[in-house]
Amino acid sequence: xxxxxxxxxxxxxxxxxxxxxxxxxxxxxxxxxxxxxxxxxxxxxxxxxxxxxxxxxxxxxxxxxxxxxxxxxxxxxxxxxxxxxxxxxxxxxxxxxxxxxxxxxxxxxxxxxxxxxxxxxxxxxxxxxxxxxxxxxxxxxxxxxxxxxxxxxxxxxxxxxxxxxxxxxxxxxxxxxxxxxxxxxxxxxxxxxxxxxxxxxxxxxxxxxxxxxxxxxxxxxxxxxxxxxxxxxxxxxxxxxxxxxxxxxxxxxxxxxxxxxxxxxxxxxxxxxxxxxxxxxxxxxxxxxxxxxxxxx
Amino acid sequence: xxxxxxxxxxxxxxxxxxxxxxxxxxxxxxxxxxxxxxxxxxxxxxxxxxxxxxxxxxxxxxxxxxxxxxxxxxxxxxxxxxxxxxxxxxxxxxxxxxxxxxxxxxxxxxxxxxxxxxxxxxxxxxxxxxxxxxxxxxxxxxxxxxxxxxxxxxxxxxxxxxxxxxxxxxxxxxxxxxxxxxxxxxxxxxxxxxxxxxxxxxxxxxxxxxxxxxxxxxxxxxxxxxxxxxxxxxxxxxxxxxxxxxxxxxxxxxxxxxxxxxxxxxxxxxxxxxxxxxxxxxxxxxxxxxxxxxxxxxxxxxxxxxxxxxxxxxxxxxxxxxxxxxxxxxxxxxxxxxxxxxxxxxxxxxxxxxxxxxxxxxxxxxxxxxxxxxxxxxxxxxxxxxxxxxxxxxxxxxxxxxxxxxxxxxxxxxxxxxxxxxxxxxxxxxxxxxxx
Numbered sequence: 001x002x003x004x005x006x007x008x009x010x011x012x013x014x015x016x017x018x019x020x021x022x023x024x025x026x027x028x029x030x031x032x033x034x035x036x037x038x039x040x041x042x043x044x045x046x047x048x049x050x051x052x053x054x055x056x057x058x059x060x061x062x063x064x065x066x067x068x069x070x071x072x073x074x075x076x077x078x079x080x081x082x083x084x085x086x087x088x089x090x091x092x093x094x095x096x097x098x099x100x101x102x103x104x105x106x107x108x109x110x111x112x113x114x115x116x117x118x119x120x121x122x123x124x125x126x127x128x129x130x131x132x133x134x135x136x137x138x139x140x141x142x143x144x145x146x147x148x149x150x151x152x153x154x155x156x157x158x159x160x161x162x163x164x165x166x167x168x169x170x171x172x173x174x175x176x177x178x179x180x181x182x183x184x185x186x187x188x189x190x191x192x193x194x195x196x197x198x199x200x201x202x203x204x205x206x207x208x209x210x211x212x213x214x215x216x217x218x219x220x221x222x223x224x225x226x227x228x229x230x231x232x233x234x235x236x237x238x239x240x241x242x243x244x245x246x247x248x249x250x251x252x253x254x255x256x257x258x259x260x261x262x263x264x265x266x267x268x269x270x271x272x273x274x275x276x277x278x279x280x281x282x283x284x285x286x287x288x289x290x291x292x293x294x295x296x297x
Numbered sequence: 298x299x300x301x302x303x304x305x306x307x308x309x310x311x312x313x314x315x316x317x318x319x320x321x322x323x324x325x326x327x328x329x330x331x332x333x334x335x336x337x338x339x340x341x342x343x344x345x346x347x348x349x350x351x352x353x354x355x356x357x358x359x360x361x362x363x364x365x366x367x368x369x370x371x372x373x374x375x376x377x378x379x380x381x382x383x384x385x386x387x388x389x390x391x392x393x394x395x396x397x398x399x400x401x402x403x404x405x406x407x408x409x410x411x412x413x414x415x416x417x418x419x420x421x422x423x424x425x426x427x428x429x430x431x432x433x434x435x436x437x438x439x440x441x442x443x444x445x446x447x448x449x450x451x452x453x454x455x456x457x458x459x460x461x462x463x464x465x466x467x468x469x470x471x472x473x474x475x476x477x478x479x480x481x482x483x484x485x486x487x488x489x490x491x492x493x494x495x496x497x498x499x500x501x502x503x504x505x506x507x508x509x510x511x512x513x514x515x516x517x518x519x520x521x522x523x524x525x526x527x528x529x530x531x532x533x534x535x536x537x538x539x540x541x542x543x544x545x546x547x548x549x550x551x552x553x554x555x556x557x558x559x560x561x562x563x564x565x566x567x568x569x570x571x572x573x574x575x576x577x578x579x580x581x582x583x584x585x586x587x588x589x590x591x592x593x594x595x596x597x598x599x600x601x602x603x604x605x606x607x608x609x610x611x612x613x614x615x616x617x618x619x620x621x622x623x624x625x626x627x628x629x630x631x632x633x634x635x636x637x638x639x640x641x642x643x644x645x646x647x648x649x650x651x652x653x654x655x656x657x658x659x660x661x662x663x664x665x666x667x668x669x670x671x672x673x674x675x676x677x678x679x680x681x682x683x684x685x686x687x688x689x690x691x692x693x694x695x696x697x698x699x700x701x702x703x704x705x706x707x708x709x710x711x712x713x714x715x716x717x718x719x720x721x722x723x724x725x726x727x728x729x730x731x732x733x
Contacts, residue, residue, distance in 0.1 A: 037399035038343055089588050093398055094528050097342040098578060101521030105571020108517065112564040205350060205409050212402030216395045254417050260410035267403055277394050 010248055016142035017240040017259065020198045021210055023149040025236025026156055027194050028215035029229045030187055033167045035092050039078060039191050040211035042100040044204040046077025047196070048107025052114055063200070071196045077103045078188035086181065137201045148197040152190050156229075163187070164225050206256040210236055213263040220274035239263035300563045317439035317451050319556050322570055324457040325510040326522050326548030328464035330530075332502050333523035334544050337531065338479040341397060344383065344500070345523040347405035348507045349516030351382040353412025361415070372508065379504035382408060387496065438514070456509055464502055468541070471495065476537055518567040522548055525574035532578075532585045547577050604706050605641040607675050610650060611705070613662050614672035618730075673733045678708035680726035680733075681716045687727040688720065694727055 024040075031039045047070035054069025077099045084095035156163070166173040166183045174180045191211070198207050218232035243259030272279045329345075336342055352375040359374025382404055389400035439451045468475065478485040478492040485492050503523070510519045530543035554577075555570030562569075583590050645651040650668030664672055682704045683697040692700075708716070717723075725731050 032395060032399045035396055035398060037396070037402045038346075041343075041346065041402070084582070087588070087590075087593075089532055090528060090582075091337075091340055091342075093340050093342040094337050094524055096398075097346060097520060097524040098528060098575065100343075100346060101517060101524060101571055102575030102578075104517050105521060105568040105575070108568030109559075109562070109564045109572060112568065113562065116563060205406055208402060209406030209410065212399055212406065216389075216399045216403050219395050219399075252417065254413055257410035257413040257417075260406050261414070264403070264407035264410070267407075271389070271392065271394075277392070279392070282392070 010244070012139055012142055013137045013255075014241060014244050016137050016145050016201065017244055017255075018237050019142070019145050019149050020194075020202065021214070021236035021238070021240030021259070022233045023145075023152050023236075024194050024198065024207070024210040025214040025218075025233035026229055027152060027190050028211040028213075028236070029218065029225075029232045030156070030163060030167065031191060031211060032215040032219065033225075033228075034184075034187060036081070036096065037212045037216070038093075038096050038100075038208065039081065039188065040195050041204070041208040042081060042096040042103075043074045043078050043188075043192055043195050044199060044207055045100045045107075046103035047071070047074040047199065048104055049073045049110050050107075052107055052110035055114060056110070067196060067200070070199065071192065073103065074196060075189065075192040078192055079185065082181075082184050082188050086184075141201050145197050145201075148193045152193055155186070155190060159183070159186070160226075168225070202256050202259075206260055209260040209263060210240070213260070213267050214239065217263070217267040217270040220270040220277045235263065235266050239266060299559055299566065314439045315556070315560070317454070318566060319552055321438050321451060321454060321457065321514065322518075322552030322556065322566070323549040324454060324461055325506075325514050325518065326526065326552050327461045327545050328502070328506045329510065329519060329522035330526035330544040330548035331464050331468055331541055332499065332506060334527040334530065334537075334541055335475055335479050335499055336503065336523060337527045339496075339499075341401075342524045343398060343401055344386075344503055345507050345516075345520040347386070347401040348379045348382050348504060349511055349520060351405040351408040351412075352378045352508060353409050354378055354415055355381075355412075357412050357415040375508045376504060378408065379508050380501065383500035383504055387500070453509075460506055460509055464506070467498065467502060471498070475499070515567045518570055521571040521574050522551070525571075525578045526551065529574075529578045529581045532581045532588050535587070547574065551577060602637070602640055602644055605637060606644050606648075606650075607706050609641055609645060609662075610664065610668060610672035611675045611679065613664055614669065614676050617664070617669075674710070674713070675705050677733045678713055679705040680730060681713055681720065681723075682708065683726045683728070684720050684723050684732070685716055697727060 028037075028040075031037055050069035050071065050073030051066050052069075053073070054065045057069075058065040081092075081095045081099050084090045084098065085092045090098075162178060162183055166178060166180050170180055173183075194211070195207050198210070202210070214232045214235035215228070217235050218228045221231055222228050239262040240259050242262040243255055246258045246262070247253055247255040270278065275281055333342075333345075336344055355374035355376075355378025356371055357374075359370045363370035365371065382401075385404045386397060386400040389395065389403060390397040395403075438453050441452045442449050443452050443455070444450075474485070474490050474495055477488070477490055478495040482492040485495075507516070507519050507523075510522075526544040526547035527540075529547045530540040533543060534540050551570050551574035554573035556566055558564075558573060559566040559569040581589065584592075586592055642651065642655055645668065646653050646655065648668075648671075649665055650671055652663055652665060655662055679701045682701040686692045686697055686700060687694070723732060
């Protein structure tokens, strides 16, 4: 009985994290190419004031309300990033850092405010969202992730050409009349959906790593957008599944960190060995070039 | 918490504590906003965020070796991992395959994961409060004091002050090099200034500032102080020499505003300083004289008004050419009866291009001699541009008007002369109308 339960639990977690890895691999490709690799990180931090506000309004820890609050301020944060970065002065990275820091600061102020008002420990758990609890994932979490994945994948497939043109040549896209600003907002919305769905179960830092590492690793293998998206999705899924399996073997190790490290190992492997762009190839080419210069002398 | 802290301290020293908290905030803000300005220019704004997560394994290893949870070993561990983060990121970005931001993301999340693993594996009973690292406890900093000569100082004021001086000294000594390498790295390299060496020092300083400050005031504050004052200042001016002191000013102002905000709401000082600096940025983003949103909108509106006036004058001129006159409120296609139309006529009258009676009466729109001259120049530009497009781009007759309608507003006397010379001073445009 217990054995079965563990197996059922493991299957639920495998399904949830595997899907999350896949969909963040896809969205991560878009954000890395958009030069906003850390959009997920900024959004995850921007959810804190929303969590607190929802808690203040509802008065107790009720997950749907908290998630809604988190989603609202998180998406508002990314909306700010999109608006700030559209001007000429503030670059993408500064916009992200500004939103991340200021929103999180506001969240800290609010959470201290809550602490002052409520003397009991009911606030506990508001800030445990940093690390997440993968092993506590239940079927409803998986269903949420599955629903979000379906929406996100549908939108990405539907608008693939539009994303491609705005990501690779945004000024051309703008000049030929594509709605680049709306597409930019939509991309941030996709990031928001993925992060908010994944945050309760995997936490801020793992969410960030799932959005960045698979896509960055995939970039070493290919120059084609379609291929990069698929490779990134596969790496994302592989990393999460490997992490879950490892954590069932070594029970006291945190699942999230194992997933990140699995992805990191794939990244290091790609950065060294990938044909054409990997370190070994580039180094050989450089040596060959240096040699050819010597001969011609 | 802040209120109870101040009320339990002996009378008289409450003021000293408040003052010292603000001073500590400023001591963090000064080096952070200076170095941050260069990070913002170099698109490395998120380095502070990355470092503050990435130092975890260094802290864990230092703890495992020394067995202490604070003090010099932890600091050394954190500093070394911070430097490692900066340089791993540079290595990843130097491959040219992914950019700095993605490199940062890969490096800091991996290091953080290693840190969590180390802590969970080997130090289960360690009391590492993530809340304390993130939120900081700047409120309590003034309580831990050391005596230096005849002064009693908070302990952290000394290393922070030292870092501030070091940063100011570094920037004064290498200002020219930093400026060139930040704005034009290839130029710097061709001049023999190594962008990589400047990078090295900047990353080193950032690591130093980040680790030192978040021990004192929490990482969230460092992340914000590295970016917000710099962005605020860079919005207000185009000159780096002015932006740097401005950034320092905004950093210190955030510290003061943040402290008063925290005091009046009895909440977190670090969080409030972050919010205050965000607020200052918002103000400069909206109201900055040259790059603010407000100035931008105003500029766009002025251009629109100018174009509308140009169009009005040109239409009247063309009507005069063909012998028909235009009634003031007659043809709404030409001048809208709304606000823009009114502003347009008003502007034309103010500039002396139209008779002032059009504002009050339904009279005919009649150009003054000065207005005719102006209108002539616009129409001349329009027709020259049409000739130019027709001759040099072989555009068909029915494709000439629309581009010329846009270009006419931007063709000054110099450009008109040049066009005319190139076209051998044509007498008529492709439609057969004479060029005035």
